[in-house]
Amino acid sequence: xxxxxxxxxxxxxxxxxxxxxxxxxxxxxxxxxxxxxxxxxxxxxxxxxxxxxxxxxxxxxxxxxxxxxxxxxxxxxxxxxxxxxxxxxxxxxxxxxxxxx
Ligand SMILES: [Zn+2]
Numbered sequence: 119x120x121x122x123x124x125x126x127x128x129x130x131x132x133x134x135x136x137x138x139x140x141x142x143x144x145x146x147x148x149x150x151x152x153x154x155x156x157x158x159x160x161x162x163x164x165x166x167x168x169x170x171x172x173x174x175x176x177x178x179x180x181x182x183x184x185x186x187x188x189x190x191x192x193x194x195x196x197x198x199x200x201x202x203x204x205x206x207x208x209x210x211x212x213x214x215x216x217x218x219x
Contacts, residue, residue, distance in 0.1 A: 122200065125164060125172045132156035136164070136172075137196050137203050144168055150194070151175070151213070152205035153186045165213060176217060189216060 122135040134154045144150060144166035151165040161183055163176040176182060191206035 120198070123172070125174070127154070127156050127162040127164070127174050128158060128160055128177065130156075130158055132158060134162070134164075137198055137200070139196055139198065140166055140203075140205060141172075144170070149208050149210065149213075150205050151186075151191070151208050152203070153183050165208065167210075175213065185216070185219070 120138045123138045123141050124133045124135050126132065127134050134156055136152065136154065140150060145168065147168045149165065149167050151163055153161055153163050155161050160177055161180060162174050163182060163186060164172050165175045166172050186206070189206065189212065191208050191212060193204060193206050196203040196205065
């Protein structure tokens with residue numbers, strides 16, 4: 119089993135894990151994003167840009183999940199031994215609009 123990738127997402131230093139396969143997908147040229155919660159119950163939206171490392175692009179409360187759902191960006195599901203992991207493909211323009219809205 120591949121080790122998951124990890125990322126520090128908040129100022130408290132909480133780390134979240136996501137499938138390393140997502141890094142591979144991003145490195146192969148597909149920008150993608152997912153929402154994930156840390157231990158302080160904050161929701162973080164993490165973007166993986168092609169050829170770049172993961173970045174927290176937005177943080178907020180549960181409302182961020184709803185906004186992320188509402189984007190209509192193509193939903194993808196990665197499945198591995200750890201279970202299902204939902205993410206979405208995005209374009210850089212999509213993200214700019216999301217962050218403005
Ligand atoms: Zn936290």
